[in-house]
Amino acid sequence: MHFDYLDFDNSYALAVKFIWGLSDIGTPETLEKLKIISESVNEVIRDNAINQLKRNTK
Secondary structure, three states: OOOHHHOOOOOOHHHHHHHHHHHHHOOHHHHHHHHHHOOOOOHHHHHHHHHHHHHHOO
């Protein structure tokens, strides 16, 4: 999915909010999705997913 108005968003705010949402849901299924996202080639997205996984394992 591509939204033109997000072309300027180098911080990937929408993706980061999505990652936080998955983390807040915290089900086994959403945590599995975070594991997949944590392998992203995009450093911002990958690091946020890893941080949220760490938060959920405490």
